[in-house]
Every structure is written in C-alpha cells, then in structure tokens.
Amino acid sequence: MKKKVLTVDDSRTIRNMLLVTLNNAGFETIQAEDGIEGLEVLEGCNPDVIVTDINMPRLDGFGFIEGVRRNEKYRAVPILVLTTESDAEKKNRARQAGATGWIVKPFDPAKLIDAIERVTA
Amino acid sequence: MDMNEIKEIFFQECEEQLAELESGLLKLNDGDRDPETVNAVFRAVHSIKGGAGAFGLDDLVAFAHVFETTLDCVRSNKLEPNHDVLKVMLKSADVLADLVSASRDGGSVDESRTRGLVKELEALAKGELPAGGHDAPKAAPAAPAPKAETPAPTDDSGFQPIPFTFEGFGDDEEPAIEGATYEITFKPRRELYAKGNEAALLLRDLSRLGEMSINCDMDALPALDKMDPEASYFAWKISLKTTKSEDDIRAVFEFAEWDCELEVKVAEENTSDEELPMTPVPFDLSILDDSAAPAEEEKAAAPAEDPAANAVAAAETATGVAKAVARAAEKKEAAAPATPAAAAAAAPQTIRVDLDRVDRLINLVGELVINQAMLSQSVIENDNTGTSSINMGLEELQQLTREIQDSVMAIRAQPVKPVFQRMSRIVREVADMVGKQIRLVTEGENTEVDKTVIDKLAEPLTHMIRNAVDHGIESPEKRETAGKNPEGTIKLSAKHRSGRILIELQDDGAGINRERVRQKAIDNDLIAADANLSDDEIDNLIFMPGFSTADKISDISGRGVGMDVVKRSIQALGGRISISSRPGFGSTFTMSLPLTLAVLDGMVVTVAGQTLVVPLTAIVETLQPEASAIHSFGATQRLISIRNSFCPLVDVGRVLNYRATQANPVEGVALLVESEGGGQRALMVDAIQGQRQVVIKSLEANYTNVPGIAAATILGDGRVALILDVDAVVAASRGQSLKPEMSFAATG
Numbered sequence: 020m021k022k023k024v025l026t027v028d029d030s031r032t033i034r035n036m037l038l039v040t041l042n043n044a045g046f047e048t049i050q051a052e053d054g055i056e057g058l059e060v061l062e063g064c065n066p067d068v069i070v071t072d073i074n075m076p077r078l079d080g081f082g083f084i085e086g087v088r089r090n091e092k093y094r095a096v097p098i099l100v101l102t103t104e105s106d107a108e109k110k111n112r113a114r115q116a117g118a119t120g121w122i123v124k125p126f127d128p129a130k131l132i133d134a135i136e137r138v139t140a
Numbered sequence: 141m142d143m144n145e146i147k148e149i150f151f152q153e154c155e156e157q158l159a160e161l162e163s164g165l166l167k168l169n170d171g172d173r174d175p176e177t178v179n180a181v182f183r184a185v186h187s188i189k190g191g192a193g194a195f196g197l198d199d200l201v202a203f204a205h206v207f208e209t210t211l212d213c214v215r216s217n218k219l220e221p222n223h224d225v226l227k228v229m230l231k232s233a234d235v236l237a238d239l240v241s242a243s244r245d246g247g248s249v250d251e252s253r254t255r256g257l258v259k260e261l262e263a264l265a266k267g268e269l270p271a272g273g274h275d276a277p278k279a280a281p282a283a284p285a286p287k288a289e290t291p292a293p294t295d296d297s298g299f300q301p302i303p304f305t306f307e308g309f310g311d312d313e314e315p316a317i318e319g320a321t322y323e324i325t326f327k328p329r330r331e332l333y334a335k336g337n338e339a340a341l342l343l344r345d346l347s348r349l350g351e352m353s354i355n356c357d358m359d360a361l362p363a364l365d366k367m368d369p370e371a372s373y374f375a376w377k378i379s380l381k382t383t384k385s386e387d388d389i390r391a392v393f394e395f396a397e398w399d400c401e402l403e404v405k406v407a408e409e410n411t412s413d414e415e416l417p418m419t420p421v422p423f424d425l426s427i428l429d430d431s432a433a434p435a436e437e438e439k440a441a442a443p444a445e446d447p448a449a450n451a452v453a454a455a456e457t458a459t460g461v462a463k464a465v466a467r468a469a470e471k472k473e474a475a476a477p478a479t480p481a482a483a484a485a486a487a488p489q490t491i492r493v494d495l496d497r498v499d500r501l502i503n504l505v506g507e508l509v510i511n512q513a514m515l516s517q518s519v520i521e522n523d524n525t526g527t528s529s530i531n532m533g534l535e536e537l538q539q540l541t542r543e544i545q546d547s548v549m550a551i552r553a554q555p556v557k558p559v560f561q562r563m564s565r566i567v568r569e570v571a572d573m574v575g576k577q578i579r580l581v582t583e584g585e586n587t588e589v590d591k592t593v594i595d596k597l598a599e600p601l602t603h604m605i606r607n608a609v610d611h612g613i614e615s616p617e618k619r620e621t622a623g624k625n626p627e628g629t630i631k632l633s634a635k636h637r638s639g640r641i642l643i644e645l646q647d648d649g650a651g652i653n654r655e656r657v658r659q660k661a662i663d664n665d666l667i668a669a670d671a672n673l674s675d676d677e678i679d680n681l682i683f684m685p686g687f688s689t690a691d692k693i694s695d696i697s698g699r700g701v702g703m704d705v706v707k708r709s710i711q712a713l714g715g716r717i718s719i720s721s722r723p724g725f726g727s728t729f730t731m732s733l734p735l736t737l738a739v740l741d742g743m744v745v746t747v748a749g750q751t752l753v754v755p756l757t758a759i760v761e762t763l764q765p766e767a768s769a770i771h772s773f774g775a776t777q778r779l780i781s782i783r784n785s786f787c788p789l790v791d792v793g794r795v796l797n798y799r800a801t802q803a804n805p806v807e808g809v810a811l812l813v814e815s816e817g818g819g820q821r822a823l824m825v826d827a828i829q830g831q832r833q834v835v836i837k838s839l840e841a842n843y844t845n846v847p848g849i850a851a852a853t854i855l856g857d858g859r860v861a862l863i864l865d866v867d868a869v870v871a872a873s874r875g876q877s878l879k880p881e882m883s884f885a886a887t888g
Contacts, residue, residue: 029183030187032150032190033190033191033194035145035146036146039146074179074182074186075183094334095333097337097338098336117334119336120337121395124190125201126193138336139341
C-alpha cells in the first residue's frame, strides 16, 4: 500500500516540488497551505508521515505540530520539519512542539525521501 | 510537471511575494506595527529564499538571506522599523525584485548597489544587537554534528539483556566487516515516542550500518496492571560492528538525540554479550508493518505467560501503543461519513487559468451576444405579437447571455493593486534621483478592472508619475520656503464611478505654471500668440503633441514622450484624461477608463441615415428639443436651454461630415452628455433606435484610427455600426478640429 504523506507549506513552489518528489518516490501526497488547513486536512487523510514548513500565515509550523500532537487520533504520526537553515533555536522550538525530525533546505529530494524513510516503517 | 514548470511557478510566486513584501513595508512605513504585517514581510523574503535555494539561484539566496536576517531583527523587536530603516528595506525590496528578474530573464543587476545594500542591511542587523552580539550570519552554517547529551550509564542494577536478531533484513546484510565494534547504550525517554519517533525504527537504521546484535533491558518493566502504556521502560545495549564512524552512528539518532540517553563507545576486545546467558528473541518485523496491525493488537491484549513473549508484547506496547491508538481511532473515523466532506472543504479556493483560455471564452461570448441579438431581431421581424413562447424563450436567452457575459468579464477583473505597487517603486527611485522627498499614498487599490485595461495602464501611469515627481513636486527647499511640508505627497487613487473606473493622480506640488505653458505653446507654434485661452484650456495644452515643459530634457521624464502620448494611450483604452491645477497647491490628473474593453452598453441612434452607437455611460439624459428652447449664438453656434441653463448644441451629423448643413434640432433628439472636462453638451441625433449591449470591435486593429469614432460593432441585423467617441466629438465642437494637425490654431 502506498504510504501517505501530508505536506504543509505556504510556498507554491515548494508544494509543487514536494508533490513531484513524493509522487516520484511512490508516495501518496496530500497538501495543505498553512497550519490551519493542515489540521483540517489531517482529519480526513490519516497520513503516515507529515512534512511541514515553519514560517506560514495563519498558523505556523510550531502551532501546527502542537495541534497534531494534541489530536488523540494523530498524535503519534511522525512529523518532519522543513527548515531553511539548521537554526538551532528553531529546531529546538520545533522539537519542543513535538517534531519528530527535520529536513534542512535547500530542498533536496534525496534528503527528503531519506528522512521520511527514517521515521516510517 | 518537470523542474522547468516548477521554476516558472517559482517566479510567479516571487512576483506575488515581492508585491506582498512591498505593500507590507509600505504599511510599516505608515506606522503600522501589527506583528502580522512584519511576519508577512518576513515570510515573503523567506519564501523567495527557500525556492531560490532549491533552484541553486545563489545570488538571490545570498541577498535574501541578509535581508531576512535584518527583517528577523525587526520581527524580534531588536530593530525599530523607523523611516530610515524602512528606506533601506524598500530599496532592498527593489534589489530583490531585480535579482528575481535577473534570475528569470538572465539580465544583470547593479552589483555595487546590491553590495551597498548588503552592507547597510548587515549594519542594521548589527547596530541594534547587544554589544558583542551576533553578526549577521554570512551563510547557512552546515548542520552541526549532532551532540548527544552526556548519557548516564543505565545498567547499574541487574541488567537482563535480551538479544534481538534482525531476521528479514537480509537485503541489507553486509559481508563481514572490517572495522571497529561499538558498544551503544540507548534508552529512550517517553518523549521520544510522543514525538513520533520509534525505537524499533532507530534500531533498524542502526542495523544497516553493519553487523549488529541487540540486547534489550526490560528491568524497568512493571507488572502489566501497573504499566503506563505510554511510558518508556526499555533500554537497549547494542553491539555494532561497522566501518562507519561514531558520528555516523550518532547521526542515526539525530532526530531522537534529546529524547533518549545514548552512549556510543568503541568496544573493548571480547566484551560482547557472553557475560549473561540470554535467550534470543526474534525481532518481529511485523510491528514495522501496518498491515500486521490487527495481529499486533491481539497480541498486545493477550496476557503473556512466557517471558519472551511477554517481552515482545511489552515492547510492542511501549513502542507501538501510540500507533495502535491511532489505528483504533482511524477505524472509527473510517466509519464516519463526514470524512470526505472535510477533505473537500479544504480544497484550494482558487485555480490558475491560462489567460488565452479566458480570452477565447470572452471572444466566444462576444459572438454569442451578437448571435443572440441577431436571433432576437429576426424573430421580432417575423412575429410582431411578442407573445409567442419563442419570444419568451428569447428573452430568457438574452438574460442568460448577459449573465454569462458578466461572469466571464468578472474572471478577467483584477485589482489595480499590482500596478499601483509598481508606482511606489518609481516614486522612490525618481525621487532619489532628483533629490526630493516624496510619499506616495494609494487609495482604492482593490478596485477591480479588466486585466487588459490594467496591463495597458501601467505605461501611461508610469510616465505621469515620473512627471509628477520630476516636475510636479518642488524641491524640499522650495517647499519649505513656500511654507509646505518638505516632503511632497502624491496620491494615486482608483474608484468605480458609473460603470467606469476613475483613476486620480494628485500631487501637492506647485501646480501648472500657466505663464510658462502658454509661452511654450506659442514658441512651439501650437497656439497663436494672441490666443485667448481659459486657465483650463492652458492646462490642457500640455496634452498637445510636441509640447514639453522641461527646459532641458531630463532622463527621468523627458524621454521624448510627452503627455500627448499619455493621452493617446488612455484614449486608445476608451478612456479620457483631464487635468485640473491650482497654482501653489498642485495638480490633479483624472483618468476615466472603461471597466472592460470587450463590451459596451450603448444607445443605438440614427444620424443622417447612418446607425451609430453612443456609449451609454456618457449620456446624462435624452430629450426632445422644442423650438422655443433653441437659441442661436453667433453665426453657427446654437444653444439649448435646459432647466434655465444653456448648453451648446452639437450636431453629430455635421461634426462627422455626414451632412453639409446643420439639421433642424426640433426634428431630432438631443443626447445630453458629460465630457471629461466637466462641461455638458447636447449631441443632436436624428432618432433613437434603442439601447443595446454591443461587442466592441477595434477599428484601429482592422482599419485605422478615425477621429470621432471610438470603435465599431456588429448589430443584431448583421450590419456594422460605428461607436461614437463622445469626447472627440465634444472637443471638435469646442472649435478644435477632429484632425489633430489643425489643433488649437483654430482658436486663435
């Protein structure tokens, strides 16, 4: 069965890249544009892994991660954070919010798939 | 979709982000201190940087990074976004825009300008930071090598390791390895599981590094009835023979390093797992496999007798419990019918459509309108009763056609915001060049108008803005002498008014210097030396071809293009432009443009046997003149008195040269029109046929520009009718000829 990935990113460019990369790697991809939409979509899609950006309008990545972790149904889903730099402070906050791991941009398909493989069975 | 398409998307997105960036900065400049505004600005730059990084656009990334760092200082309240700071930021936004264009079109950017701004931005970022604070980071540092917290040895009490074997990982088996053997102690804390990490997965990844044996320490495991399903009770002792380095091993735990105790050390010779007798427990891979979920749940629920089985069950409980919870919930969820609806509600609210498709649709709808009109006409000709069901159906068809047309037009409607935003950059740059302080205020930027109109508006507007900055606003010194704020203001506003869009460009400069304009016009032979012109007429001289007020041509506004070109491009859009000016207080240019270039509500009239269409927007009212209301004025002029005021009467047939002498007004109909100059005129036509929406067919594109005629259309009966250019006709009646070359000389 195809693994399902929920991606949350406000950048259309990154969304498209995620979509192409994940589809090529044989994942089923569901996309949301910000944290609020991410939480809405989450309810219906039951993803195996979530990939989220941090800087987003309405609800940022930290808030989104906290939201997922508070959700009884989905709190155990691995969440990977897309960060632009390996900014220690941001990484720290992401972990505190409940992130499972992170992927450092610039966007690299191999790194993304590798990270997803690492946190999913 | 391939990378090139995504890159195209990236550049589109950049445009949007740049607009967002600029409008946010301008808001900050106006004193807006909403954190969300700062966030939006930050995000815009951040987004551009993120995408640029993915495409290896290093120059763009480098600049965006410095910019972002400084913006981050604003975001974290380390830097107050005052006017000086924002000046640098607005310039940086311009440079960023240039870099984006250069990345897309391969042009070059002014590198010294970029470097200068990088320095300024870095200085800003530094300046407000505490002494000895962090420099603006030059580039993203490489991911720091993961450092585990100092792990505490966990096995101080009786340790009962249970070795795991990784059956089923045959694919990853490596041949006998030369290299070191590491002893790894790994004790997850409950947070590790709470964050979605999995001890079993980490061990799996570890096993891929080399030859591994695992012992599980289950000492902490309480009795089943006392067990907290979400606690972490296990620790693992791993012996790993690998050629990889310690850092590689730690990298496996990169995501989990903070939520576990981890110790990695090179094993002493032969200290492996022989100290205690151990029962190997096969590591059941099914817990890594979702399809095995039901079995797992069963097992977890079953009371375990034998210690080995107990261990497996417990391990699963600890590591898999959260998953199991999720799965159970998922099953319930699957039964709920609301699920697809929720997903559908989250679907994007906008789609992107190729403009060509919209244009094709608009053309087709245009044809549909004509076709429907023709159909109606022929039905009416064949059936005068007007009661048949065909007639009623046709009426409905007409209504539907109209609605389709409106809807299609709405697709093309866009806010004028992007164009207005471009203007603010022009104001900044030109003001910098000429050493003036100018603030651009925009109003009604969300006013929507057809995209073609917007596209064609940019050029004349740019020219007018340059003019206003260069000629309109005075230098700060002059302004102060005149008792004005040294900072000049240019106001650009848009609003809808009676089916048209009205764009006003207002400056608070010196206004038109009428003496000079007049002199210039005389020098350039545009008017006779003794011409008697009203202030208004003098002001409008600047729209004359061959007129330029700048004493010497500057490279800002004097590019050999005058206001006449502006006027012509506005007119080509079916628009009108006028100026009003108060010496010492500034000038206002008013442009009135149609909302769309595709259709027009018109009044179909007959003049000297010809069918003409008069744009409905121009008509104030229609009336049947009585003989007593007509007054002669001079040799040829006639006035009509309407409610105690006099209004010049213009015979359309005469102006267009359809007939040699004026028709008798009493036999015709007068259309009271308002022209952009503000004055009213009564246009005389022979008869009114009716009102109709007509599809505009450009005359210029198919024939040539005809003075007095704006465009043509096809009527329901298939005949071509000309659309009257009301302003040109009114202007002609003022004594200006329709032929531009004769121009004002006639008034002298």
